[in-house]
Amino acid sequence: MKHLLSTRDLSAASALRLLDVAEEMSAVGEREIKKLPALRGRTVVNLFFEDSTRTRISFEAAAKRLSADVINFVAKGSSVSKGESLKDTAQTLEAMSADAVVIRHPASGAPARLAASDWIDAAVINAGDGTHEHPTQALLDAFTLRRHWARIGGNASPGTTLAGMKVLIVGDVLHSRVARSNVWLLTTLGAEVLLAGPPTLMPVGVGAWPCTVFYDLDVAIAQRPDAVMMLRLQAERMNAAFFPSTREYSRRWGFDDGRLALLDIMGLDDTVIMHPGPMNRGLEISAAAADSPRSTILAQVRNGVSVRMAALYLLLSGDTHDDDQHDDEPQDDAQRDEPDDNEPHEPLHPLPIPEGRTR
Amino acid sequence: MTDMNHAANPDPSTEYLITGASILGKTTADLLLRDGRIAAVGDSAAAQASPSAVTIDAAGLVALPGMVDLHTHLREPGREDAETVETGSRAAALGGFTAIHAMANSSPVADTAGVVEQVHSLGLASGWVDVRPVGAVTVGLGGERLAELGAMAESRANVRVFSDDGICVHDPVLMRRALEYVKAFDGVIAQHAQEPRLTEGAQMNEGDVSAVLGLAGWPAVAEESIIARDVLLAQHVGSRLHVCHVSTAGSVEIIRWAKARGIDVTAEVTPHHLLLTEDLVRSYDPVYKVNPPLRTSGDVQALREALADGTIDVVGTDHAPHPSEHKDCEWAQAAMGMTGLETALSVVQHAMVETGLLDWEGFARVTSVTPARIGRLHDQGRELAAGEPANLILVDPAARWTVDPAAMATKGRNSPFRDLELPGSVRATFYAGHATVLDGALATPRQNAPVQEVLAWKK
Numbered sequence: 001m002k003h004l005l006s007t008r009d010l011s012a013a014s015a016l017r018l019l020d021v022a023e024e025m026s027a028v029g030e031r032e033i034k035k036l037p038a039l040r041g042r043t044v045v046n047l048f049f050e051d052s053t054r055t056r057i058s059f060e061a062a063a064k065r066l067s068a069d070v071i072n073f074v075a076k077g078s079s080v081s082k083g084e085s086l087k088d089t090a091q092t093l094e095a096m097s098a099d100a101v102v103i104r105h106p107a108s109g110a111p112a113r114l115a116a117s118d119w120i121d122a123a124v125i126n127a128g129d130g131t132h133e134h135p136t137q138a139l140l141d142a143f144t145l146r147r148h149w150a151r152i153g154g155n156a157s158p159g160t161t162l163a164g165m166k167v168l169i170v171g172d173v174l175h176s177r178v179a180r181s182n183v184w185l186l187t188t189l190g191a192e193v194l195l196a197g198p199p200t201l202m203p204v205g206v207g208a209w210p211c212t213v214f215y216d217l218d219v220a221i222a223q224r225p226d227a228v229m230m231l232r233l234q235a236e237r238m239n240a241a242f243f244p245s246t247r248e249y250s251r252r253w254g255f256d257d258g259r260l261a262l263l264d265i266m267g268l269d270d271t272v273i274m275h276p277g278p279m280n281r282g283l284e285i286s287a288a289a290a291d292s293p294r295s296t297i298l299a300q301v302r303n304g305v306s307v308r309m310a311a312l313y314l315l316l317s318g319d320t321h322d323d324d325q326h327d328d329e330p331q332d333d334a335q336r337d338e339p340d341d342n343e344p345h346e347p348l349h350p351l352p353i354p355e356g357r358t359r
Numbered sequence: 360m361t362d363m364n365h366a367a368n369p370d371p372s373t374e375y376l377i378t379g380a381s382i383l384g385k386t387t388a389d390l391l392l393r394d395g396r397i398a399a400v401g402d403s404a405a406a407q408a409s410p411s412a413v414t415i416d417a418a419g420l421v422a423l424p425g426m427v428d429l430h431t432h433l434r435e436p437g438r439e440d441a442e443t444v445e446t447g448s449r450a451a452a453l454g455g456f457t458a459i460h461a462m463a464n465s466s467p468v469a470d471t472a473g474v475v476e477q478v479h480s481l482g483l484a485s486g487w488v489d490v491r492p493v494g495a496v497t498v499g500l501g502g503e504r505l506a507e508l509g510a511m512a513e514s515r516a517n518v519r520v521f522s523d524d525g526i527c528v529h530d531p532v533l534m535r536r537a538l539e540y541v542k543a544f545d546g547v548i549a550q551h552a553q554e555p556r557l558t559e560g561a562q563m564n565e566g567d568v569s570a571v572l573g574l575a576g577w578p579a580v581a582e583e584s585i586i587a588r589d590v591l592l593a594q595h596v597g598s599r600l601h602v603c604h605v606s607t608a609g610s611v612e613i614i615r616w617a618k619a620r621g622i623d624v625t626a627e628v629t630p631h632h633l634l635l636t637e638d639l640v641r642s643y644d645p646v647y648k649v650n651p652p653l654r655t656s657g658d659v660q661a662l663r664e665a666l667a668d669g670t671i672d673v674v675g676t677d678h679a680p681h682p683s684e685h686k687d688c689e690w691a692q693a694a695m696g697m698t699g700l701e702t703a704l705s706v707v708q709h710a711m712v713e714t715g716l717l718d719w720e721g722f723a724r725v726t727s728v729t730p731a732r733i734g735r736l737h738d739q740g741r742e743l744a745a746g747e748p749a750n751l752i753l754v755d756p757a758a759r760w761t762v763d764p765a766a767m768a769t770k771g772r773n774s775p776f777r778d779l780e781l782p783g784s785v786r787a788t789f790y791a792g793h794a795t796v797l798d799g800a801l802a803t804p805r806q807n808a809p810v811q812e813v814l815a816w817k818k
Contacts, residue, residue, distance in 0.1 A: 085687070087684075108562075109572065109573075109574070112643045113644075113688075129573075131573035131575075132573030177573060204565050204578070205568070205569060205570030205571070
């Protein structure tokens, strides 16, 4: 794997390896010194063409915990409106010897374009592109779900898949890169994915996706999902005739107190509620749901750093540039060679995983 | 800048004796070209040739009427960095064209007699093909009021085709009036069928692929609904309608229905819509970004069948050169359009002739005879017979070549056929009896009468 552009192209083996390495990274975060020397001397550029403080600081924390040098390049708005093209920006970063570029861009496909071009040699990590994908968000969601699934199954998280798990994703699927990345990744990992939302916010062509679509949230909840992931409703959709009013949206597709109670009534004691943040409390999710013990929202944020550490580590450590087709078996990352680093450093070895972190 | 070509111009009275050409892929015969006309066909050609005639051995080559493009973007005036009349018409000659229609979306827009005469004069000065300006339907392509269609029709450019191409004439009243008005001078409205509200921000065909790629969809219905409206308007007011770059199977059905009802509608398909599908967009490479967008393989098949059965009348290239910076960027920011003049013959041979859907006579019908009739070009798209104007090409159908955009005569490097191996090569192009292309390479432009005048004010 040279780049991380989408989860659609991620094999189950590569995805599991990423999640397993993320477990090790998570253990690092439990130490007194939360830092590994793995990427010392490497340069990671956070190239953000769109506001996203959360994702940017998550990547920044991840890179710093791996001892990489971090450059934040925040260019709000499109590159063209700034007058400099993506190509020129990329070539500038190339001239600065960036080893990895973490890119957030409002145009779908911009990271793929960067990776395929000869503008820059660096590894490219997609930190969200338009309405296409947000692979590290899906990986952190999968990581969070896997810990939960392993815990209630009485298993250890590493090596576990999501087989048998039922995940319901609710809201504006049409414009959601989080939904797309999750549909591909969660199904690759063995989960069954259900989608619910207004028909106007489901893409034409969703019928070809490996999931079931519901227009009625309560019918979807009646399928007894193990997790309900609420998508953020973007402000710009609210006045574009996708639905009559935010109140009607909230009544039909919001996770409100009534639906929170419904989970209890249905005896779905282990069903968790997820949200990629930032939330519109009272719109797609009620405050009670967001703050309930079922909510994994803060765990998702915490796990984001571990997953992004794993992605940076695997892309930059030099020994994983083999392609996915070689990865028929998930490797035991704990036994893998160290990154190709001249300096002696602390080995990356497995540490005990704390229990019950998702609840 | 272009004077060197004119300096190298040979005696315009050069005679060409073409021996052993396969006429429309049927009978083999000699052709004698003299004084801008086909002087003789058959055994008498050699006998009538003067001793100074240049003999071209055309054994194995197919002789066809010069291709006529109803849909070319030459970018001049305004975007001479993208293309000029000179470079675009060179590309056209190399591609086997003897006439091209220059779309009106230049800057300034070709919406007055002055601009269409300028483009026409630049074409005459270049001398590689007959450059026929298309006039805008509405002032500034603004879609609000009619441009001076009559003035353009009566100008020296003698405009017959009117189009706001790139933008749909979406106001139904304005479209009705335009259709009616051009009846006064036998004009035709060439519609870019795209319902604007249904395609706001549209990036690619709406369907399975757009759903995965997260690119805003351009639904087939946005094209089909306008075509349906326009054929009914054309029927109501008894006018002639031409539909540009038809791209969907549903559009084909509507046009087939309209023709069955006797509505005077003609339709065009581009070479790229006959070959390429939306799956190429998965690369996010903007060289595949075009309007209307690449569609599905089912659409491609329907378009091929429609071109074969006459539902679609003509191939139009929609040649749309762009400077590299307009394609060397993110998909959403990239310009729409593809070059096509130098690949049209090969793509149509590949998609239509080698599949058995069209023979060379059919090829001539869709690339020359019918487009000339729609554009009212009386000296183009004619039979290859004695006495006819000598607008013809010699094609080697057995040739195979690999598309290299960097080697093209157009300024645009945005060919979606890059690195594809395609059949068929234009060996010679004769424009009014003058060889603009010989041995597959540019020869010399034809010297047209007002050349000196135009060259003077170009400086």
